[in-house]
Amino acid sequence: MAESELLRLTRIEVSGLFGMYDHKIELNLEDRVTLLHGPNGVGKTTMLQMVSALLDGNFSYFARVPMHSFTMNFNDDSTLGVLSNGSAGQGEDTHEITLIRDGDSMSTGFSSRLNFERATDKYNNFWPSDLNEGNWVNELGGEILTESELIRRYGGKDDEEDISSPDWLENFLDRVGVYFIRVQRLIQPSPERRPHHHRFWRSLPPISRVIECRDDFNHNLASTMACYGRHAQALDQSFPQRLLSAGKTLPQADLQEKMEAVASKTNDLQKMGILDQTSPFDIPQLDSHGDNTHAKVMTLYVEDTEEKLKALDHFADRARIFLENVNQKFRHKKIQIDREVGFVVEDDRGQPLQLSSLSSGEQHELVLHYGLLFSVPSNTVVLIDEPELSLHVTWQKKFLPDLLEILKLRQFDALIATHSPYIVGERDDLMVPLSDSV
Numbered sequence: 544m545a546e547s548e549l550l551r552l553t554r555i556e557v558s559g560l561f562g563m564y565d566h567k568i569e570l571n572l573e574d575r576v577t578l579l580h581g582p583n584g585v586g587k588t589t590m591l592q593m594v595s596a597l598l599d600g601n602f603s604y605f606a607r608v609p610m611h612s613f614t615m616n617f618n619d620d621s622t623l624g625v626l627s628n629g630s631a632g633q634g635e636d637t638h639e640i641t642l643i644r645d646g647d648s649m650s651t652g653f654s655s656r657l658n659f660e661r662a663t664d665k666y667n668n669f670w671p672s673d674l675n676e677g678n679w680v681n682e683l684g685g686e687i688l689t690e691s692e693l694i695r696r697y698g699g700k701d702d703e704e705d706i707s708s709p710d711w712l713e714n715f716l717d718r719v720g721v722y723f724i725r726v727q728r729l730i731q732p733s734p735e736r737r738p739h740h741h742r743f744w745r746s747l748p749p750i751s752r753v754i755e756c757r758d759d760f761n762h763n764l765a766s767t768m769a770c771y772g773r774h775a776q777a778l779d780q781s782f783p784q785r786l787l788s789a790g791k792t793l794p795q796a797d798l799q800e801k802m803e804a805v806a807s808k809t810n811d812l813q814k815m816g817i818l819d820q821t822s823p824f825d826i827p828q829l830d831s832h833g834d835n836t837h838a839k840v841m842t843l844y845v846e847d848t849e850e851k852l853k854a855l856d857h858f859a860d861r862a863r864i865f866l867e868n869v870n871q872k873f874r875h876k877k878i879q880i881d882r883e884v885g886f887v888v889e890d891d892r893g894q895p896l897q898l899s900s901l902s903s904g905e906q907h908e909l910v911l912h913y914g915l916l917f918s919v920p921s922n923t924v925v926l927i928d929e930p931e932l933s934l935h936v937t938w939q940k941k942f943l944p945d946l947l948e949i950l951k952l953r954q955f956d957a958l959i960a961t962h963s964p965y966i967v968g969e970r971d972d973l974m975v976p977l978s979d980s981v
Contacts, residue, residue, distance in 0.1 A: 580961060798842060
């Protein structure tokens, strides 16, 4: 399905959350940013997790969240929701979950008992710890978890089989997109695992998200340049034949204007490192040539160059914002595009630095901007948990303006959980306060 056809989330409602809270959230569809603000414990992060779980088909998550109902509305007037028996976290093993979409429904039972092999296979993000019996290590950052915490997070279904979702649910979930940027976003588990005969599959060491972003950027750049090269080659090969049959000739003033625009765009792409440095065309010499043949050649040349550069627009527009937003925050260092590896970091003297030498705040900023600009499809609902993490107050104040600039280009909807008044700033019109009143 095309990105433009994805449904947009318009409203979220939860009742009986933790047995105490009822929250109603109307998303800001015009500005496409909704800020959830409130004290600890009222369910900001849990709201994001429930949106992610339901749209990702991780239905067993709701068996571990104490609540009565959770409902989402979309811009086609459809609804998708979950009803729970409300016993999660109250010592009962089995929980009945009912998924509802308009007039359709599906009920299934889940268990809070942890099946380690199944959970390891499904989530691939924890393994037995050698520290103490009964303690486990979460691979996402080395977090130590007790067995009860593992049960809460990874409890399996009663029959230990995956849910067979009905067609109406699968078809609906295909029409929505979700992208979750969690608090811990600097590392992620390696996709490689040990063979199946190991009872507990342990992943390889976590991969740095900054390195992953660099490698993905390099892949996107290489694909873009390959497309540009194929397009340019096709135009160059057909240039002589098209020139012989060309009848269009631009007036001198229009030709001059187009040449200057092409030269400026090419220069910008060269400064960014997307195109190689070449000698600029001497535009003023055009004034000394008045014959029609020359004007016809230059007209076709300019239009071909414009067409070639269009192949770079999608990538270049995102890369420009990425570099500008990140580099304006870095001190005594900057990120630059490198055609060989993707991007590199340099100090004030132009000396290369390791990406790992960036501070945690700088790495978070780089990873966050990269994800928003390059990883999120249009009309996806993007869930961002505590963007203020590791950011100085000055950077927190820049977060929302940067995000709104990105949204003009990328066109997704952002739902953000934050404690920071600096993230909200003067845009309290985008804020939905979650009260701690029962």
